[in-house]
Amino acid sequence: xxxxxxxxxxxxxxxxxxxxxxxxxxxxxxxxxxxxxxxxxxxxxxxxxxxxxxxxxxxxxxxxxxxxxxxxxxxxxxxxxxxxxxxxxxxxxxxxxxx
Numbered sequence: 001x002x003x004x005x006x007x008x009x010x011x012x013x014x015x016x017x018x019x020x021x022x023x024x025x026x027x028x029x030x031x032x033x034x035x036x037x038x039x040x041x042x043x044x045x046x047x048x049x050x051x052x053x054x055x056x057x058x059x060x061x062x063x064x065x066x067x068x069x070x071x072x073x074x075x076x077x078x079x080x081x082x083x084x085x086x087x088x089x090x091x092x093x094x095x096x097x098x099x
Contacts, residue, residue, distance in 0.1 A: 010079050018079060022071035030064020 038056030041047045047055065 010076070010083065014079055015076070018075035019072055022068050022075055025071050026064045026068025029067035030060045030062075033063035034060020 034056040037059035038052050041055040042049075042052040
């Protein structure tokens with residue numbers, strides 16, 4: 001009988017580590033995007049100070065959020081892929097010991 005197998009669940013430590021790394025990378029991407037947006041808004045578009053700050057903050061927050069989501073999804077997909085390609089260890093947890 002062919003029954004679909006349940007998707008493998010990643011350990012909580014792995015999920016926490018990848019999420020933390022994605023948040024850090026998303027923060028830096030958001031800061032860079034906000035800075036670039038503020039510079040472009042102020043210099044090239046000639047926006048006043050308040051509009052320049054608003055455009056920098058909004059684009060930084062939005063870009064940071066989207067980059068964080070993308071980095072998290074990519075890291076989780078890679079972790080699931082590596083989990084599927086690595087051979088399963090025995091349930092006893094003591095692999096490599098001789099009897």
